[in-house]
Amino acid sequence: MGRASMLRHDGRRAALAFLIVSLVMTLVTPLHAQGLSKDAPEGTGKARHLNLVALGDSLTAGYGLPAAAAFPVQLEAALRARGHAVTVANAGVSGDTATGGLDRVDWSVPDGTDGVILELGANDMLRGTDPAVTGKALDAIVARLKARGIPVLLAGMRAAPNLGPDYVRRFDAIYPRLAERYGLILYPFFLDGIAGDRGLNLADGLHPTKDGVARVVAGILPSVEEFLARLRKGA
Known part of the structure; x- marks a missing residue:
């Protein structure tokens, strides 16, 4: 060659x-x-988009506020500003009790939901509902979601002091007990930092203003980020 x-x-x-x-x-x-x-962990690559549902009462629904000022909307905006790929659906119904939430949990939380922020119990407390009834309903909601493979972040509520020490003790114990039983992330008091503050609540003294909701979001944000981290790890 x-x-x-x-x-x-x-x-x-x-x-x-x-x-x-x-x-x-x-x-x-x-x-x-x-x-x-x-x-890859979040921040080092494109993270999977997560779909959350905020299942609650008027505090979630945004009673007395424009839709854009409601808790789920403000929370989603805060999470996205911090780089989280997430959608937070509003499944709040004004006046709803824990039992009411149980009655609608199956259709309020659709298939494809990655996690639920559970905020119920305030109306039970305002009506003086037996804490055993409230606790049983919340337990059933968590159990039903767990059976569907949907993790829960529990947003707690506290009883008003004028309901008496026995009621306060029994009601306030619902949320820590439930969180311990199911291994849930617990944000102890949804209205922390705004309860009783006239400047951050509407005239009724019960529902937060837009700025009040922003304060709630700022308070719960670390717990939600911990929840998202848990969801991404599949725990």
Whole structure:
């Protein structure tokens, strides 16, 4: 074989080798990238979008406020501003009790929900409902969601002092007990930082203003971020 023929032969082999390597890299690189995206912690790659549902009463629904000022909307905006790919659906119904939430949990929390923020019990307390009834209903909600594989972040409520020490003790114990039983992340008091503050509540003294909701969001945000981290780990 002459030198020219050898060069042509070597050139064809080099071109073929380059073609094979390029083809392999074309096939492997996207798969590798997908693996990184799937497993990478938030902030190092594109995280999976999470769908949350805020299941609650008027405090979730945004009673007396424009829709854009409601708790789920403000929470979603705060989470997205911190880089979280998340949607927070508003499943709040004004006047709802824990038993009412149980009655509608199956259709209020659709398939495809990654996690639920459960905020119920304030109306039970205002009506003086037996804490045993409230606790049983909240327990059933959590159990039903757990059976569907949907984790829960529990937003607690506290009883008004004028209901008497026995009622306060029994009611306030509902949320820590439930969180311990099911291993839930607990935000102890949904209205922490705004309860009794006239400047952050509507004229009724019960429902937060837009700024009051913003204060609630700021308070619960670390717990929600912990919840999101748990969801992404599949715990």
